[in-house]
Amino acid sequence: MKGFAELDAAIAVARRGSFRAAAVDLDMSTTALSHAVARLEGRLGVRLFNRTTRSVAPTEAGRALVARAAPALQELREAMEAARAQGAAPSGTLRINSAPGAAREMLDPLALEFLRRHPQMRLDIVTEGRLVDIVAEGFDLGVRPADLAPAEMIATPFGRPLRHAVVASPDYLAGRTPPRIPQDLLAHPCIRVRLPNGALYRWAFEKAGERLALEVDGPLTVDEAGLARRAALAGVGIGYLHAFEVEEALASGRLVRLLEDWTPELPGLRLYHPGRRNPSAGLRAFLDLARELAAGRAPGA
Incomplete structure (x- = not known):
């Protein structure tokens, strides 16, 4: 928004810790972004960022400015957008x-x-x-x-409501006894998933009022569902994913669903x-x- 460009530039650099990444976010060149920050520093008479060839970090003045300016700019934008929205189509x-x-x-x-x-x-x-x-x-x-x-x-x-799906590839299941109850998973290599907070996800099950959460074990731990799906397709072990993540693989037979009666619908x-x-x-x-x-x-x- 016109008039906010220099402050936007400083806030983006502080948020991303990089002129290059901030420039991508703001859809401008790195040079133009650097000049915008320099103009703001010149107008304020204070350095806002310490720059080296490898890193960018806000100074104390930079941190203080961003902490106050970011919410203030957001408030201004929201007020202006609310006024504009009274008679204009969303844009x-x-x-x-x-x-x-x-x-x-x-x-x-x-x-x-x-x-x-x-x-x-x-x-x-x-x-x-x-x-x-x-x-x-x-x-x-x-x-x-x-x-x-x-x-x-x-x-x-x-x-739609979500469901988890316990899945394995036909190659993995060949010659193995598939799990009949959740506790059988403890005898299988499983693909573990790490949550955003760093904790390992415990596989949750429910049937006829019985609930349990298993801490499975296996050779691979990932932090993204797409990686877990690929590992299951490759036969690394048994995976536990949202059903929508594996719909196509199940429909094509590349994955087989297990313990379906133990995975009820979720919000x-x-x-x-x-x-x-x-x-x-x-x-x-x-x-x-x-x-x-x-x-x-x-x-x-």
Whole structure:
């Protein structure tokens, strides 16, 4: 937004710790970004960043400026967007952070239908396995399964209920006795998944009122569902993923589902965002469409 460019540049550099990464976020050249920060430093008469050939770190003055300017700029933008939204169609860019599998679930019908309805909007979807602070990282919206949506955020349900799927490749199962109950998994090599907080995920099961969580063992630990799926397809061991992550592999027979009667339905995805007083017109329109689709109304109705 005009008039905020130099402050935006400083905030992006502080957030990313890199001029190059900040320039990509702001869709400008590294040289232009560096000049914008230098102009701001010249106007303030103080150095905001300590630069070396390998690193960039904010000075004390830089940290203080970013800590106060970032929320103030966000408040100004929200106020201006709220005023603009009174008579204008949603426009601008909505930045969304999502787990890769959740993004695939959201893309069609929600994201693509949103772009069809609001041609002046752009969506910038960033997928990653780790759970990020969407406010600190400059995102408008996060998308994660219900159990991973931060409790302090406003969450909007979206999509079908989720189920976990215990899967293995036919090659892995050849010559082996498949597990009949969850405890049988303790005798199999399993593909373990590390959560964003660093803890190992315990495989949860439920049947006829009986609940248990197993800490499985195996030769491979990953922190992203796509890696676990690839390892299961390669026959490394048994995997435990959201069912939507392995639908195609199950349909094609490249993976076999196990212990299906022990994996009941769970709440679906959540679109979450901070409780701002003046959400942008684009964010409101996106959430309204999510609610419309969740209520079962067809796109375009």
